[in-house]
Amino acid sequence: MVSTLSHIREIERVGMGAVSPRDAPVVKSWLRCLNDYKLDPTIAQEAYIVPELKLREHREQAEELIRIGRSGLEGLFNQVAGQNYVLLLSDARGVTVDFMGDPTFDNQLRKAGLYLGSEWSENRAGTCAVGACIVSGEPVIIHQDDHFDASHIGLTCTAAPVFDTLGDLTAVLDISQLRSPTAKASQQLALHLATSTARRIELANLMTRTRNDWVLRLARSPEFLDVDPDAAIALDGSGRITGMTHGGFGALARSMNMRGLATRDFLGLRISEVFDMDVDDLPRFMRGRPNGERLLRAKNGLVLFASAIAPAVSLRAPNIPAPRLPRALRDLSQGDTAMERVQARAAKLAARDIPILIQGETGSGKEFLARAIHDSCGGSGNFVAVNCAAIPEHLIESELFGYTPGAFTGASQKGKRGLIEEANGGTLFLDEIGDMPLTLQSRLLRVLSENEVQPVGALKARPVRLRVLSASHRDLADLVKEGRFRQDLYYRLNAATLSLPALRERQDLGWLIDQLLARIEKENGETYRIDKAAQAALLAHAWPGNLRELSNALRVAAALSEGGVIDVDCLPDHLFAGAVAAPSDDDGELRQALSDCGNNVSALARKLGVNRSTIHRRLKRLN
Numbered sequence: 001m002v003s004t005l006s007h008i009r010e011i012e013r014v015g016m017g018a019v020s021p022r023d024a025p026v027v028k029s030w031l032r033c034l035n036d037y038k039l040d041p042t043i044a045q046e047a048y049i050v051p052e053l054k055l056r057e058h059r060e061q062a063e064e065l066i067r068i069g070r071s072g073l074e075g076l077f078n079q080v081a082g083q084n085y086v087l088l089l090s091d092a093r094g095v096t097v098d099f100m101g102d103p104t105f106d107n108q109l110r111k112a113g114l115y116l117g118s119e120w121s122e123n124r125a126g127t128c129a130v131g132a133c134i135v136s137g138e139p140v141i142i143h144q145d146d147h148f149d150a151s152h153i154g155l156t157c158t159a160a161p162v163f164d165t166l167g168d169l170t171a172v173l174d175i176s177q178l179r180s181p182t183a184k185a186s187q188q189l190a191l192h193l194a195t196s197t198a199r200r201i202e203l204a205n206l207m208t209r210t211r212n213d214w215v216l217r218l219a220r221s222p223e224f225l226d227v228d229p230d231a232a233i234a235l236d237g238s239g240r241i242t243g244m245t246h247g248g249f250g251a252l253a254r255s256m257n258m259r260g261l262a263t264r265d266f267l268g269l270r271i272s273e274v275f276d277m278d279v280d281d282l283p284r285f286m287r288g289r290p291n292g293e294r295l296l297r298a299k300n301g302l303v304l305f306a307s308a309i310a311p312a313v314s315l316r317a318p319n320i321p322a323p324r325l326p327r328a329l330r331d332l333s334q335g336d337t338a339m340e341r342v343q344a345r346a347a348k349l350a351a352r353d354i355p356i357l358i359q360g361e362t363g364s365g366k367e368f369l370a371r372a373i374h375d376s377c378g379g380s381g382n383f384v385a386v387n388c389a390a391i392p393e394h395l396i397e398s399e400l401f402g403y404t405p406g407a408f409t410g411a412s413q414k415g416k417r418g419l420i421e422e423a424n425g426g427t428l429f430l431d432e433i434g435d436m437p438l439t440l441q442s443r444l445l446r447v448l449s450e451n452e453v454q455p456v457g458a459l460k461a462r463p464v465r466l467r468v469l470s471a472s473h474r475d476l477a478d479l480v481k482e483g484r485f486r487q488d489l490y491y492r493l494n495a496a497t498l499s500l501p502a503l504r505e506r507q508d509l510g511w512l513i514d515q516l517l518a519r520i521e522k523e524n525g526e527t528y529r530i531d532k533a534a535q536a537a538l539l540a541h542a543w544p545g546n547l548r549e550l551s552n553a554l555r556v557a558a559a560l561s562e563g564g565v566i567d568v569d570c571l572p573d574h575l576f577a578g579a580v581a582a583p584s585d586d587d588g589e590l591r592q593a594l595s596d597c598g599n600n601v602s603a604l605a606r607k608l609g610v611n612r613s614t615i616h617r618r619l620k621r622l623n
């Protein structure tokens, strides 16, 4: 094995611009380590295992993925049995959330970081297979001294990305050995196995998440069509694309000669815009039909074999109640798997007055859910929402706990009932709880544990009974670690956690748009209709700003609509930023797409679900 010193020297030479015989992904990663993360190759650091509490959080967030990935991992483990391979499934942040290895080597594996909870992000561990794969989104072998940190140069690690149905990297599958032959080529088979297992996990994930949709599986040869297809695409009842595996994305991009597009650009498109078929043709591709009849021709002439699977669960007709959910909770989503789980858990917890911590990105609907939980219990008492970040620190105490007459200089003569007492018999919703000052955290803890509140200046505490819901878009466990949030309060508030999916992850975007538009119609006393192109653009947008951004976009669109019709020109311009591919290396691509649409810019804009001005802008840039 190469010496530590010569390894460090080699990295330094590469850092100074020397040409290296190593694979390009390795060199690129070394340069990121040196230039972006400022890692020092002379400082060796052992593998990092995250604390137990943190690991629990990562595993909870990846619960569904672990369940789906498990059988893939087991299958792969059996394939490589006896060769001392270890399998790691890491989340998108590089933390190992599932692991399979030979328990005989437990101690060595843990020390080497090939273990549950190890963090292999590139900025922490330096060049490593999981980290490089997360950054590049490509399968990669990091063999022995390809690793940046000298502590890891004994290992060989091979990783393949797992993408979710909307095209975001959601996990990495890694196959590693403590000791291996010197030749990197010895890991080619591992690369092939990891890549095909990742493909199967993506397919299983698609099948689970799109039970209400059609799934169209694609393969280049008919033999593997039903057992191990190359790609899969999910379609809703009207033939619109709702999700895909990474291979499915590749197939769509090739079929449309559109290499520069991202997965999201295909969401919302009709299948008839990509292939010579319509939604009514799907049954023709179902299993049992002769393979010859299951040929699918793409618009560009490419031919694939296709196999269709009908929705496993028949679509619930709108307004038919789902069983047992109280109405207030039922109306939070329609057909989104993650939300359905949140709703079912919320219904069970609400009935028991258990403190719930609601997590989710800003604008993901935390307060909306809190209100629904309150309403689902008959709505008795008040729903009192307190934004701990919005009240100045010196006022939080008196606002929350209230005060007796003349309790302090400037206090009202009549005293004041605090928000906690306002919520007595109802629900107290503490938004941005992470911003609650430490001194007040202990007083809040007393309210929760003793069920009583002591206003400022009062000699005696008063009994209260309330349901406490809290929310934060910050990681409370991190605040606990930093000493900015009391651990005992964290455990109190966090008896149960409900994690809301971000809007970009929701499978019921179309339904949400209808709900929000119905609300705007009610407010404005008018009715609106979204035309097809605008609908496609709304469905294809990545919505980084969440439900509030969507609601604002619809509000603007409604205001700009003519005769109640919302077309693409009514949608805010920023909606289209990034919807079209970054400038293609090959400007022929856009010209070809345009000529396919009879040189009609509006038709191409409609096809891509973008604004006409976006196409004009791109054409101008290419000129």
Ligand SMILES: Nc1ncnc2c1ncn2[C@@H]1O[C@H](COP(=O)(O)OP(=O)(O)OP(=O)(O)O)[C@@H](O)[C@H]1O
Pocket: 331, 332, 333, 360, 361, 362, 363, 364, 365, 366, 367, 368, 369, 431, 473, 512, 515, 516, 547, 548, 551
């Ligand atoms: N399930 C839903 N259906 C329809 N509208 C919703 C839903 N959830 C949230 N909204 C709307 O989305 C907007 C944002 O929701 P909300 O204020 O609850 O988000 P939040 O996560 O509490 O935001 P913040 O983190 O900024 O406090 C609100 O206008 C709300 O009415």
